[in-house]
Each structure stands twice: as C-alpha cells, then as structure tokens.
Amino acid sequence: MALVEIDNLWVQYGDVRAVKGVSLEIPQGEVFGFIGPNGAGKTSTIKVLATLLTPHHGRARIDGIDVTRFPMVVRKRIGYMPDFFGVYEDLTVREYLHFFAAAYQVPRSQRESIIGDVLALTELTHKVGEAVDSLSRGMKQRLALARVLLHDPDLLLLDEPASGLDPRARIEVRELLKALQGMGKTILISSHILHELAHLCTRIGIIEAGEMVTEGSLDDIYQRLGLLQVVHVQILNLNDDLLGRIQAIDGVEDLEVHADRVAMRLRAEMIAAEDLLERLSGLGARIRMFQPEAMDIETAFMKLTQGKTA
Amino acid sequence: MKGPAFAAEMPLLAKELIEQAARRRTYVVRFVYAATLFVIALFLFYGSAWGNPEAGNLGQGRYMFEQLVVLQFWAISLFVPALVSGVITIEKEQDSLSLLLLTTLTPESILFQKLAGRLVPVLSFLLLSFPLMAVAYSFGGVSDTHLWSGITLSVASTVQIGVLSLMCSAYFPTTAGAFVASYLCVVLVRMTVMFDGLEWFLTVTQRDGSTWVGLLMILLSCLVAFGIARASLVRRAFVAPRNAVLQVFHYLDGVANEANEITGGVVLFEDQNLLPEDQAIAWRETAKKPLGTARYLFRVLTILELPILATCQIIQGKSRSAADSVSVLLFVLWAVSAVLVAVHAAGLLSSERTRQTLDVLLTIPMTGRQIILEKFQGVRRLMIVLLVPFATIFWFQDWWRGLSTYYYWFCSALTVAIFLPLVAWFSLWVGLKIRSQRRAILTSLSVISVWAIVPLAMQYGLGRLLGDSVLRASSYVFALSPSLVIPAVERVGINRAISPSMTELAQYAVSFAVHAGLLFFFRAQCLRRADTLLGRVPTTADPEVSDHSPQSGSILDRKRVVAE
Numbered sequence: 001m002a003l004v005e006i007d008n009l010w011v012q013y014g015d016v017r018a019v020k021g022v023s024l025e026i027p028q029g030e031v032f033g034f035i036g037p038n039g040a041g042k043t044s045t046i047k048v049l050a051t052l053l054t055p056h057h058g059r060a061r062i063d064g065i066d067v068t069r070f071p072m073v074v075r076k077r078i079g080y081m082p083d084f085f086g087v088y089e090d091l092t093v094r095e096y097l098h099f100f101a102a103a104y105q106v107p108r109s110q111r112e113s114i115i116g117d118v119l120a121l122t123e124l125t126h127k128v129g130e131a132v133d134s135l136s137r138g139m140k141q142r143l144a145l146a147r148v149l150l151h152d153p154d155l156l157l158l159d160e161p162a163s164g165l166d167p168r169a170r171i172e173v174r175e176l177l178k179a180l181q182g183m184g185k186t187i188l189i190s191s192h193i194l195h196e197l198a199h200l201c202t203r204i205g206i207i208e209a210g211e212m213v214t215e216g217s218l219d220d221i222y223q224r225l226g227l228l229q230v231v232h233v234q235i236l237n238l239n240d241d242l243l244g245r246i247q248a249i250d251g252v253e254d255l256e257v258h259a260d261r262v263a264m265r266l267r268a269e270m271i272a273a274e275d276l277l278e279r280l281s282g283l284g285a286r287i288r289m290f291q292p293e294a295m296d297i298e299t300a301f302m303k304l305t306q307g308k309t310a
Numbered sequence: 311m312k313g314p315a316f317a318a319e320m321p322l323l324a325k326e327l328i329e330q331a332a333r334r335r336t337y338v339v340r341f342v343y344a345a346t347l348f349v350i351a352l353f354l355f356y357g358s359a360w361g362n363p364e365a366g367n368l369g370q371g372r373y374m375f376e377q378l379v380v381l382q383f384w385a386i387s388l389f390v391p392a393l394v395s396g397v398i399t400i401e402k403e404q405d406s407l408s409l410l411l412l413t414t415l416t417p418e419s420i421l422f423q424k425l426a427g428r429l430v431p432v433l434s435f436l437l438l439s440f441p442l443m444a445v446a447y448s449f450g451g452v453s454d455t456h457l458w459s460g461i462t463l464s465v466a467s468t469v470q471i472g473v474l475s476l477m478c479s480a481y482f483p484t485t486a487g488a489f490v491a492s493y494l495c496v497v498l499v500r501m502t503v504m505f506d507g508l509e510w511f512l513t514v515t516q517r518d519g520s521t522w523v524g525l526l527m528i529l530l531s532c533l534v535a536f537g538i539a540r541a542s543l544v545r546r547a548f549v550a551p552r553n554a555v556l557q558v559f560h561y562l563d564g565v566a567n568e569a570n571e572i573t574g575g576v577v578l579f580e581d582q583n584l585l586p587e588d589q590a591i592a593w594r595e596t597a598k599k600p601l602g603t604a605r606y607l608f609r610v611l612t613i614l615e616l617p618i619l620a621t622c623q624i625i626q627g628k629s630r631s632a633a634d635s636v637s638v639l640l641f642v643l644w645a646v647s648a649v650l651v652a653v654h655a656a657g658l659l660s661s662e663r664t665r666q667t668l669d670v671l672l673t674i675p676m677t678g679r680q681i682i683l684e685k686f687q688g689v690r691r692l693m694i695v696l697l698v699p700f701a702t703i704f705w706f707q708d709w710w711r712g713l714s715t716y717y718y719w720f721c722s723a724l725t726v727a728i729f730l731p732l733v734a735w736f737s738l739w740v741g742l743k744i745r746s747q748r749r750a751i752l753t754s755l756s757v758i759s760v761w762a763i764v765p766l767a768m769q770y771g772l773g774r775l776l777g778d779s780v781l782r783a784s785s786y787v788f789a790l791s792p793s794l795v796i797p798a799v800e801r802v803g804i805n806r807a808i809s810p811s812m813t814e815l816a817q818y819a820v821s822f823a824v825h826a827g828l829l830f831f832f833r834a835q836c837l838r839r840a841d842t843l844l845g846r847v848p849t850t851a852d853p854e855v856s857d858h859s860p861q862s863g864s865i866l867d868r869k870r871v872v873a874e
Binding site: 047050051052053054067068071072075076078080081082084085086087088090091094095098099100101102103104105108147 | 585586587588589590591593594598599665666667669670671672673674675676677845846847848849
C-alpha cells in the first residue's frame with residue numbers, strides 16, 4: 001500500500017483554485033519530487049498533507065489515515081519543513097531542539113541521545129550552544145531537517161528545502177537528504193531547482209496551474225517525452241529518394257531539412273535513437289553526425305509546462 | 311491613459327494616493343472621523359451656546375472655536391502616529407526598501423513623498439472641521455488671529471507629529487517599535503512645552519503671546535526630526551529586527567550587572583537555564599519570552615509597585631482627601647495594565663505568524679486548545695504579577711480610610727478578576743483573527759479604548775445635552791463600560807458617607823454579569839474554534855492508532871542498519 005495517497009484533491013482560496021484534481025501515490029521509502037513553477041500548487045498540496053489546509057474536495061491519506069478526519073494521528077507521522085525557517089530569536093540550537101522534542105512528546109530519557117544523533121547527522125554538534133538566529137541559512141535548513149527527524153516520522157514533507165541556499169549549502173542539504181533516503185524515509189520534496197531533484201528523486205510529479213501534468217520515474221517521463229525526441233543527423237548523400245525512405249521508417253514523425261542537417265522527430269516508444277542509426281545505415285545513408293537532443297529534467301519541464309499559474 | 315503630471319515627478323506619492331483611493335477602508339475611516347467630529351462638536355456647541363439660551367449666544371464663538379481646535383489637536387495626536395509610523399518600516403519588513411533606495415529618488419524625496427502620502431488624507435480630515443469652525447466664527451468672539459492660529463496649529467501639529475513618526479519609522483526596524491516610539495515622541499513633545507503646538511495655540515489665544523516664536527519652534531522640531539529621518543533611512547535600512555522589549559531588558563541587565571559590582575553581587579532573581587519537560591510551549595512563554603520570565607516580570611513589578619508604595623508613603627502623613635491621588639494612581643495602573651496585557655495577548659499568535667514560525671508549531675501533535683492554553687501561560691503570569699500593585703492599592707485604601715467593609719474589596723477584586731482576563735482573551739481572539747501582529751495590537755487597543763472612552767464621552771455629552779434625568783435613565787447602559795464601573799466602585803467604596811443604592815448595586819451586578827459573559831464568550835471562542843482560528847485542520851476524536859513514539863536506539867544506528 002502506498003504511504004501517501006492523494007485522490008482528486010482540490011484546494012481553493014476564495015475564487016482562486018490553487019489545486020485542481022491532483023492525484024498521486026507515493027510508496028514507502030520513495031523520494032518523490034514535486035516540481036512546478038511558483039504558484040503551481042505545490043505548497044498547497046503539501047500543506048494539505050501537513051494538516052494545515054482543509055481541501056475543498058478530494059481525499060489525502062497517509063499510511064491509510066485520512067488527513068482531514070484524523071489530523072492528530074497524521075501529525076505524529078509526518079515531519080514538515082516549510083519553505084521559510086522563521087525567526088526564533090529567543091532560543092539556542094539546543095533549546096530549539098529540546099522545545100520540539102518536548103512538543104512531540106519524545107520521552108525525556110531519550111531526548112538527549114536523540115538530539116545528539118540528529119545534530120551529528122546534520123553536522124551541527126559544534127553549534128549546539130549558539131543562538132538559532134545567528135546561524136547561516138544553510139545551517140538553519142540543516143537544523144530544520146534535524147527538527148523534523150526528532151520524532152522519527154515515516155514521511156518527511158519538505159517544501160523548497162534548497163531555496164535561497166548557496167551552492168555549498170545546497171550540496172550539503174542534498175547529501176543530507178540522500179542520507180535520509182538511505183535510512184528508508186519516505187520524502188516528498190518540492191522544488192523548482194530541477195537539478196536537485198534529478199539527483200535525488202526516485203519519482204517526480206510536475207504540477208502546473210494546480211494540475212498534475214505528469215508523474216512517474218525520470219526514465220518513464222523521458223521516454224514519454226521521447227515521443228517527440230529530436231535527433232539531428234548530417235547525411236552526406238541526402239536526396240529526395242533517401243528522404244522519402246527515411247520518412248517511411250516506422251516511428252519517424254516528421255523531418256525538417258536544414259542546410260547542414262536533418263532534424264528528425266521520433267516516437268520513442270516505436271523507435272529508439274540507436275535503432276534509427278542502424279536503420280539509416282541500412283538505407284545506405286552516409287552519416288557524418290548523429291546527435292540525439294539531450295533529454296534532461298529541464299527539457300522535460302519546459303516541454304510539459306507552459307508557464308501558467310493557478 | 312495619461313496620468314496626472316505630478317505622478318511622473320512624484321511616483322511614490324502617486325502610488326500611495328492611488329492605493330489609498332482604491333481601499334474601501336479610506337472612505338469608511340473618513341466617514342467615521344467626520345461623524346465622530348460632528349457629534350462631539352454638537353455636544354460642545356450645545357453646551358456652550360444652545361444649552362444656555364438665557365446667557366445669549368453672541369460671543370460664545372471663541373470658546374467653541376478653542377474647544378474645536380483642542381479637539382482636533384488631540385485627534386491629530388491620536389491618529390497621525392498610527393498612520394505614519396509604518397510608512398518606512400513596512401517597506402523594511404517587506405524587503406522593498408532596498409528597491410526604493412536603488413531608484414533615482416533621493417532619500418529626501420522618498421521621505422517627503424512617503425510622508426505626504428499619509429498626511430494628505432489627514433489634511434483632508436482637517437478640512438472637514440472647517441464648516442464647524444465657520445459655525446463657531448458666526449457666533450462671534452473669534453478674531454482673525456484666533457482663526458489663523460487655530461488653522462495653523464492644526465496644520466503645523468499634523469506636520470510635526472507626522473515628521474516625528476516618520477523619524478521613528480526610518481529609525482526602527484519594525485513597525486511595532488516605530489509605533490510605540492511615535493506615541494512616546496508625542497508625549498515628550500507635550501511635556502516639552504517649547505515645541506508643543508497646543509501650548510503655542512493657548513499662548514496665542516488666551517495669553518496674547520507671540521504668534522511666531524512658538525510656530526518657529528514647531529518648524530525647528532520638524533526640521534530636526536526630518537534630518538534624523540534622512541540620516542537613518544539609509545544607515546538603518548537593513549538593521550535586523552530585534553524584540554524591542556528584550557533589548558531594553560538586556561540593556562537593563564547590563565546596567566544591573568554593573569551596579570551589582572557595588573553591592574557585592576546580590577542576585578534577587580536568577581533565571582534557571584532549564585530545558586522544557588512536558589509543556590514545551592508554556593516553557594517557551596514563561597522561560598524565554600521577555601514578559602514571561604520571572605526576572606523580567608519582577609522588573610515590571612518593581613516599575614509599577616515602587617511609585618505606588620512611594621505615593622502611599624507620602625500620603626500617609628497627609629489629609630484623607632490627599633488619598634484621592636491613590637485612586638488616580640489606580641486608574642493609571644488600569645490603563646498601563648490593560649495596554650500591557652492587550653499587547654502581550656494580541657501578539658501571542660500573530661507574532662508567530664509574522665515571524666513565520668506558526669506553521670511548524672501547528673504540525674506538532676497537540677490540539678489547538680492545548681496550544682492556546684500553553685501560549686496563554688505567559689499572559690497569565692503577567693496578570694498574576696499585576697495583581698500585586700492592584701492589591702497594594704486596594705489594601706492601602708482599605709487600611710488608610712478604615713473602610714472595614716467587604717463591599718470595596720469584593721467589587722474591586724471582581725473588577726480585576728473579570729476585566730483583566732477579558733482584555734487578555736479579547737486581545738488573543740483579535741490576534742487569532744487578524745494575521746499581522748501590528749494590526750492585531752492596534753485593533754485590540756483601539757477597540758478597548760473605544761469601549762472605555764466612548765461611553766464616558768457619551769455620558770458627559772448626553773448629560774450636558776439632555777440633562778441629568780436622561781443620564782440617570784441611561785446609566786444601565788453606561789455601566790457596561792469598565793471606565794465607568796471602576797471609578798464608581800472606587801468612589802462609592804472609599805467614601806463611607808455614600809452607601810450604594812439598590813439601583814447602583816443592580817447596575818454593578820449587570821455590568822459584572824455582562825463582562826463575565828463576554829469573558830467566557832471570547833475564551834470559549836478561542837478554545838472551541840482554536841484549530842480553525844489557528845489555521846489548521848480541526849481535530850476530531852482521533853481513533854486509537856498504534857502509538858508512534860520514537861523507536862528505541864539512535865537514528866544513526868538505524869542508518870547503519872539500513873546501510874548494511
């Protein structure tokens with residue numbers, strides 16, 4: 001059974017529909033990347049799971065527990081990290097973690113050791129006596145991750161954890177998330193920094209204007225988008241007859257002849273780029289250049305979204 | 311569409327005015343201000359002129375005019391700091407001041423346009439009083455000097471208080487700090503007679519003083535304040551916001567520690583550096599917040615208690631009539647306590663929103679009711695501390711006047727037991743409803759002020775307008791304001807010659823019952839609708855799901871297991 005189940009979720013703020021019928025499932029132990037432009041509905045969806053928003057319609061369940069009917073049970077099972085750390089000018093790192101450990105009813109006898117562990121994991125042990133507000137932004141994000149681990153939740157809801165961080169801090173957070181992944185945590189992470197998710201996530205969902213555009217593993221999505229994969233080929237003996245025969249290959253959608261090359265659009269599920277190369281050779285084409293257009297997460301995102309907001 | 315010509319020259323001013331024009335609130339406030347001004351003026355004029363037909367109306371204009379100008383002055387002192395104090399700090403809080411500073415606008419221009427944007431509506435308020443001034447003028451007795459000095463006072467005071475508030479806004483990093491500082495500046499100006507507009511007006515009109523010297527002093531104060539604002543705008547544009555109360559207490563800590571070296575290191579209250587046990591939120595409110603810790607509350611208590619004890623000591627050797635000043639002290643204590651409790655309670659949750667720490671708090675497995683009750687612990691502590699000066703005054707009155715009656719103690723205790731928690735729960739409710747801390751504090755203070763002042767003003771006005779019989783008949787309604795009940799309890803309680811009549815007793819009973827009802831209403835609203843007001847999914851009866859307390863063994867151990 002999936003740990004997170006979202007079924008036809010709708011969230012509305014006044015007349016604005018922020019989330020429109022989003023459905024997804026996240027199995028236990030998966031790192032799910034939630035990608036979308038600002039205002040796409042990522043935070044609203046995460047807030048529903050964090051029991052901070054009541055959906056207008058639809059259902060969200062964590063480990064089979066309905067978040068709107070049994071929020072208190074859900075709160076014990078999630079660790080929520082919002083996109084902004086907040087201001088805690090009156091607390092040191094130790095007090096901050098003890099505060100949340102007590103709030104999560106962590107047994108008193110275990111608090112010191114658990115706090116020691118999460119500090120060690122986030123490499124903040126040397127900062128334990130310092131004021132929270134004096135920490136750098138990267139350290140604050142690590143401290144926030146330490147906080148969400150205190151009560152050992154099944155599911156981590158991380159809203160833009162790398163937002164506003166410098167490259168080093170971003171890498172540190174990414175490594176930390178990999179460590180959590182190694183610990184078997186289920187993580188739902190939202191971001192608009194696409195490379196972060198490409199390195200980390202087992203599956204991604206792309207959301208735009210409140211609607212889920214696509215969802216699946218990166219390979220699945222690339223393959224799906226490969227329907228329109230472009231391969232640039234430079235053929236020395238190109239003529240109309242050869243062009244006609246290429247056009248007739250199953251899976252070649254269309255050809256665009258340029259002065260120096262031919263751009264071929266392929267249906268990836270019908271023909272892979274390497275198979276096309278073989279078929280072209282078989283047709284007697286003398287190939288000087290064969291360059292499939294790189295398909296990465298950014299390309300996928302740009303292909304799937306149109307820059308709309310809810 | 312082509313905009314007005316000045317929009318190109320003063321884009322910031324144009325933006326401010328367009329924004330204000332688009333808000334419904336602008337027109338509502340203008341209507342309320344005009345209505346209030348005309349109603350109060352009606353009372354004043356009726357008492358001065360139409361209320362005494364046998365004295366003749368002619369020549370009454372001067373008195374009416376002066377009252378009107380004084381009324382306007384107090385309205386300006388009350389409204390302008392609230393309107394202007396946030397003008398720069400809001401930009402700082404929204405991180406948009408840097409963008410303004412990067413434009414080709416000079417700092418002087420930014421300050422001027424921002425100030426003008428807020429003063430234009432206030433000056434339009436002043437225009438509303440001109441018909442009333444004309445009425446007063448028609449009754450005679452108002453010379454040209456009076457007329458012009460009155461108009462000049464209104465405009466000069468508006469500008470002066472506006473610039474002082476602008477200075478505070480440019481200096482302080484937060485709107486809350488600028489707001490408090492602006493009102494302190496107004497009080498200081500009132501105390502330093504030299505720069506006070508009202509004093510200048512009274513000098514001109516009543517004592518035939520110089521017209522120009524006072525006005526020049528006001529303008530001088532404006533220039534100095536504008537200069538400080540100019541110097542602060544860039545230098546303090548990126549100063550990190552700090553809790554002003556905490557900073558004051560930290561400063562006092564330093565002073566106390568230095569002084570302590572002389573006394574040999576006597577420590578009355580030492581905060582124990584304990585960590586939370588079970589009630590985490592209550593721990594933070596009572597161990598980490600300035601108005602919650604024992605050490606700082608003791609300081610608040612000292613500040614309030616010492617003047618009371620000193621006054622009691624001075625009065626002890628004097629006549630019994632001098633003891634009336636203790637009653638005045640009680641009223642001041644009520645005002646200070648109400649402000650302290652209201653500000654603290656209104657900011658309890660709205661400050662968490664402002665600091666963006668509320669969402670995290672709301673995902674902890676505690677009911678909304680528990681969260682609010684634990685947050686309220688700090689306010690509760692403050693109220694308990696405030697009981698000490700109240701009890702001191704009640705005890706002194708009882709002992710000094712030899713009352714030997716339970717009536718005074720009972721009613722006084724009821725006022726404290728009902729009104730103080732009512733202020734706290736009402737302000738907390740406002741803080742839950744309104745998202746911004748500044749607006750929550752302002753709203754709760756405004757409502758409490760109106761609730762305290764309006765019935766008092768209406769009683770005064772109606773008494774003058776319609777006579778004592780109507781006043782007596784409406785006393786049940788007016789007994790619903792604490793500002794009338796508290797002095798009544800004090801007056802009847804301490805004056806052994808007056809025994810409360812059955813009517814008065816009935817009024818008190820109604821008043822206490824209504825206020826107690828309001829207290830329970832707001833408390834119930836806060837607690838029953840806690841989850842909804844806090845902004846989270848309401849908690850219903852959750853099923854018994856297997857306990858998910860942290861597993862034994864460290865997280866790192868589990869990590870190793872997974873890795874293996």
